[in-house]
Amino acid sequence: MIALDSGDTAWVLxxxxxxxxxxxxxxxxxxxxxxxxxxxxxxxxxVFAMGLVSTIWAIVGFSLVFGDSGNGWIGNFDFFFLAxxxxxxxxxxxxxxxxFQMMFAVITPALITGAxxxxxxxxxxxxxxxxxxxxxxxxxxxxxxxxWLLDMGALDFAGGTxxxxxxxxxxxAVVIVIGNRRGHGTVAMPPHNLPLTMLxxxxxxxxxxGFNAGxxxxxxxxxxxxxxxxxxxxxxxxxxxxLVERLKxxxxxxxxxxxxxxxxxxxxxxxxxxxxxxxPLIIGAAAGVLCFLALGIKETMDWDDSLDxxxxxxxxxxxxxxxxxFFADTAINDEFDGLFYGGGLxxxxxxxxxxxxxxxxxxxxxxxxxxxxxxxxxxxxxxDAELQGLDQSQHAxxxxxx
Numbered sequence: 001m002i003a004l005d006s007g008d009t010a011w012v013l014x015x016x017x018x019x020x021x022x023x024x025x026x027x028x029x030x031x032x033x034x035x036x037x038x039x040x041x042x043x044x045x046x047v048f049a050m051g052l053v054s055t056i057w058a059i060v061g062f063s064l065v066f067g068d069s070g071n072g073w074i075g076n077f078d079f080f081f082l083a084x085x086x087x088x089x090x091x092x093x094x095x096x097x098x099x100f101q102m103m104f105a106v107i108t109p110a111l112i113t114g115a116x117x118x119x120x121x122x123x124x125x126x127x128x129x130x131x132x133x134x135x136x137x138x139x140x141x142x143x144x145x146x147x148w149l150l151d152m153g154a155l156d157f158a159g160g161t162x163x164x165x166x167x168x169x170x171x172x173a174v175v176i177v178i179g180n181r182r183g184h185g186t187v188a189m190p191p192h193n194l195p196l197t198m199l200x201x202x203x204x205x206x207x208x209x210g211f212n213a214g215x216x217x218x219x220x221x222x223x224x225x226x227x228x229x230x231x232x233x234x235x236x237x238x239x240x241x242x243l244v245e246r247l248k249x250x251x252x253x254x255x256x257x258x259x260x261x262x263x264x265x266x267x268x269x270x271x272x273x274x275x276x277x278x279x280p281l282i283i284g285a286a287a288g289v290l291c292f293l294a295l296g297i298k299e300t301m302d303w304d305d306s307l308d309x310x311x312x313x314x315x316x317x318x319x320x321x322x323x324x325x326f327f328a329d330t331a332i333n334d335e336f337d338g339l340f341y342g343g344g345l346x347x348x349x350x351x352x353x354x355x356x357x358x359x360x361x362x363x364x365x366x367x368x369x370x371x372x373x374x375x376x377x378x379x380x381x382x383x384d385a386e387l388q389g390l391d392q393s394q395h396a397x398x399x400x401x402x
Contacts, residue, residue: 005091007219012096015214018207019103023050023110025203029258030114032196033307035189037389038118039196039399045125049110052126056133057102058082065101065142072148074139092217100214101141108137108163114307115171118181118189119380122394124373131373132170136365140166140358153347154354155328155335157226158215160270160321161358168314169359171305173366178380180304182387189306194254201258205234208265212272222333226272230265233284237264240288256292259312263291266316271324274335279327287319318355325351 027046031039053061059081067075079085085094109129113120120128143149144162156162181189191197213227241260242252267287268280275283294311297303303310325348328338337343373379380386385393392398 003091004093005218008217009092009096011219011223012092012100012214012217015210016096016099016103018210018214019100019107020050020207022103022204022207022211023047023107025200025207026107026110027200028196029200029204029262030117030197030307032193032198032200033114033191033255034117035389036192036400037391039192039391040397041122041390041394042113042117044122044395045113045120046110048122048126049129050106052130053106053109053133054102056130057105058098061105061133061138062098062101064138066097066146072143072151074142075146097217100217101145104159104163104211105133105137105141108159108167109133109170111164111167111309111313112171112174115175115305115309116178117306118390119178119386120390121378121381122390124377124379127377128174128369128373128379131369132366135369136170136362137162137166140362144354144358149350149354149357152350152353153336154350155274155324155347156270156321156354157273158212158269160266160317160324161354164266164269164313164317165321165355165359166362168310168312168317169362170366171309172303172314173363174370174379175303175305175310177367177370177374180302181306182383184304185302191255197258198254201261205231205261205265208234208269212269216273222273225276225332229268229272229275229280232280233264233268233287234261235264236281236284237261237267237288237291240264240285241292242288244289244292259308260288260292263287263312263316266291266313267320267323270317270320271327274324274329274333275327276329276332279323279329283320283323283327286323287316290319291315314359321351321355322348325349 027043031042034042063077063079064075067078069076109132141162144156208230212230213223216222238257238260241256245256246252264284264287267283291311294315298305326338326340328336329341330337336347338347
């Protein structure tokens with residue numbers, strides 16, 4: 001019988017709670033950015049993922065990701081309905097891994113909601129994220145955390161590819177299917193409550209400590225390094241975004257501070273337990289600058305990515321995944337050295353392949369799922385419901401009394 005480590009177990013369980021807290025934090029982060037008539041709709045979409053995706057994870061998700069089928073592509077049904085989950089060689093209970101990874105599965109489809117804000121039917125959204133979790137997230141998580149991409153040599157400490165690139169590309173696919181909001185480009189749609197967004201930023205920043213520092217499944221030096229890396233990348237992500245924003249527009253905004261911090265957090269996620277020294281500062285700053293500049297993509301392409309999921313999560317995920325190929329350091333974690341530490345191009349190549357494979361797979365399958373749902377149930381609300389707002393049209397509620 002494995003002798004469980006109480007310190008490691010306590011840290012992983014605490015990290016699971018921190019990651020769970022990120023989903024309501026994301027709801028506040030997004031909720032403050034939409035118009036007041038849609039804030040409950042946004043909160044509901046995010047919180048609902050905690051119910052539906054957790055259930056899917058318990059029934060089949062954990063088994064398909066961590067069940068050992070021997071093929072590296074998809075797991076098996078050994079842990080169906082969480083049956084026979086055994087303790088692990090990592091000195092933590094199997095159920096601790098179930099809980100920790102469950103929270104990753106929950107927040108990933110919730111990230112998509114920022115791109116599709118103001119126009120999804122609630123019932124269609126529920127169907128979409130249910131099937132997306134089964135047919136997109138679960139395979140990608142298997143490949144990255146416990147499958148062939150990991151075996152190939154690609155590194156992803158806490159989900160840069162499986163979570164952020166995956167959700168960012170999926171957001172793009174759904175936006176292409178549903179089209180732009182009515183009035184997009186002609187009607188002003190400012191955030192209705194930026195203090196709510198700043199609150200969400202703080203919760204996300206706090207929860208991201210567990211997201212990244214818990215991903216080594218141990219309370220050790222790598223976890224401490226990941227914690228520091230996470231905080232520093234958020235800090236310089238904010239500074240990088242605000243610097244470019246100030247140079248381009250003449251103002252440093254609260255929305256820019258929030259977006260830059262999250263961009264830094266996204267970019268450091270795949271790198272958190274593999275880099276040290278100045279790397280987190282550089283990675284965060286690069287993400288802040290590049291994610292801000294990526295805002296121009298949606299304008300050029302006329303994509304109505306309402307809350308900049310593509311710029312922050314897709315581009316941020318790509319930045320972190322690729323920069324890991326340069327900054328990985330075996331002095332931090334005995335895996336691989338990146339290009340700047342004498343490791344050559346091998347890791348960078350593997351990082352590129354992982355980002356490309358997950359991105360293409362996510363886009364194609366998400367686009368097909370969205371098309372099927374749109375052609376049957378209809379994905380977006382009708383014009384009257386959109387003008388009325390999702391709070392009333394979908395939930396018969398109002399966030400604020402008039």
